[in-house]
Amino acid sequence: ETGVTQTPRHLVMGMTNKKSLKCEQHLGHNAMYWYKQSAKKPLELMFVYNFKEQTENNSVPSRFSPECPNSSHLFLHLHTLQPEDSALYLCASSQRLGTDTQYFGPGTRLTVL
């Protein structure tokens, strides 16, 4: 049990759908992250939030829209996705930004048809 939960665990959506991924951390951390994990590619950092404020957007297309209403919750809103967006989306949190250990959730396996 890592203290970081993600829902749903699996999601299949069409290119015209709108869906949201949810992440919740129960660790009292201040920084939260979204990563994309695709086959045979390095883990890609997408967004970073520190104390609810976005500190990094790693050139992510606007069809991915993050939201961080408080330090414990992080959402990733999805709309008009492409098949190449199919991947495992991982959420992580850490006490502080930087070299602190990041704790990962189990991920949401997304398939875009």
Added chain:
Amino acid sequence: GNSVTQMEGPVTLSEEAFLTINCTYTATGYPSLFWYVQYPGEGLQLLLKATKADDKGSNKGFEATYRKETTSFHLEKGSVQVSDSAVYFCALSLSNFGNEKLTFGTGTRLTIIP
């Protein structure tokens, strides 16, 4: 820019074999180095880390030594078990005026057969 290069997998070993997974890095400063492990169906977990040159990180029988002269952080274990089957990621984090982030390698899939 910063990058991490890991040996390509998959790696298949017999139980009780010696394991080495190579990792080298490129960084513009003095990074902290990490090994994360991802078991099937789960997210990544920190396995071990080292924050300065010559430090050795260790956990669950795994070890890795921060070698500045060879820019390496190879993961080793003397006797692997079936339960060690997972994907292993080498990563670095470099201080950048408060904008630190992890840079990961591509991962190495390890399978241990009984």
